[in-house]
Amino acid sequence: AQSVSQHNHHVILSEAASLELGCNYSYGGTVNLFWYVQYPGQHLQLLLKYFSGDPLVKGIKGFEAEFIKSKFSFNLRKPSVQWSDTAEYFCAVLSGGSYIPTFGRGTSLIVHP
Amino acid sequence: NAGVTQTPKFQVLKTGQSMTLQCAQDMNHEYMSWYRQDPGMGLRLIHYSVGAGITDQGEVPNGYNVSRSTTEDFPLRLLSAAPSQTSVYFCASSLGAGTGELFFGEGSRLTVL
Numbered sequence: 001a002q003s004v005s006q007h008n009h010h011v012i013l014s015e016a017a018s019l020e021l022g023c024n025y026s027y028g029g030t031v032n033l034f035w036y037v038q039y040p041g042q043h044l045q046l047l048l049k050y051f052s053g054d055p056l057v058k059g060i061k062g063f064e065a066e067f068i069k070s071k072f073s074f075n076l077r078k079p080s081v082q083w084s085d086t087a088e089y090f091c092a093v094l095s096g097g098s099y100i101p102t103f104g105r106g107t108s109l110i111v112h113p
Numbered sequence: 114n115a116g117v118t119q120t121p122k123f124q125v126l127k128t129g130q131s132m133t134l135q136c137a138q139d140m141n142h143e144y145m146s147w148y149r150q151d152p153g154m155g156l157r158l159i160h161y162s163v164g165a166g167i168t169d170q171g172e173v174p175n176g177y178n179v180s181r182s183t184t185e186d187f188p189l190r191l192l193s194a195a196p197s198q199t200s201v202y203f204c205a206s207s208l209g210a211g212t213g214e215l216f217f218g219e220g221s222r223l224t225v226l
């Protein structure tokens with residue numbers, strides 16, 4: 001069974017700091033990759049996704065993620081975080097032949113103004 | 114443009130009581146699923162459905178039942194609530210099994226005393 005690891009469980013940053021959240025998965029074949037964001041008290045919503053093509057994908061609110069196949073990674077980045085980015089971030093992987101995405105355990109990001 | 118609608122948003126039960134969490138989507142999505150979210154555990158899949166009349170178990174199905182009589186509705190039933198079922202429950206849907214991009218409801222916070 002595939003697994004998804006998010007190495008940082010809690011991240012605390014000051015505004016304007018750069019962000020990188022790690023995500024690694026275990027499946028070696030074709031994958032679709034996702035990052036979801038959950039703002040405090042709200043439901044999860046899609047931040048960005050990778051299906052194929054350019055491994056650097058851009059999402060909403062200035063976020064981007066890079067798919068590195070050789071490292072089985074899909075790290076999320078943002079050059080300069082804002083207080084409003086305070087949220088929980090989930091990486092998810094859908095492997096070829098499966099129709100159920102596997103979620104990581106999430107990373108809680110707190111941005112201090 | 115309702116998307117995925119969950120009711121109720123909050124519920125308090127006593128141990129042994131039964132209840133149904135309702136989930137409806139108006140996007141004609143084939144795939145629907147239920148997750149529970151607990152601190153430090155991320156999202157865990159309870160049950161899912163790839164179409165009307167078809168359901169299957171996820172990672173943590175014990176204590177929960179589902180049915181899918183229509184494309185739109187996917188209720189989650191707790192037959193005899195236990196304190197271990199205190200959690201936040203999310204319903205999610207996607208256009209088709211395997212597309213991976215999930216649309217989430219706003220969640221139902223359940224407390225079992």
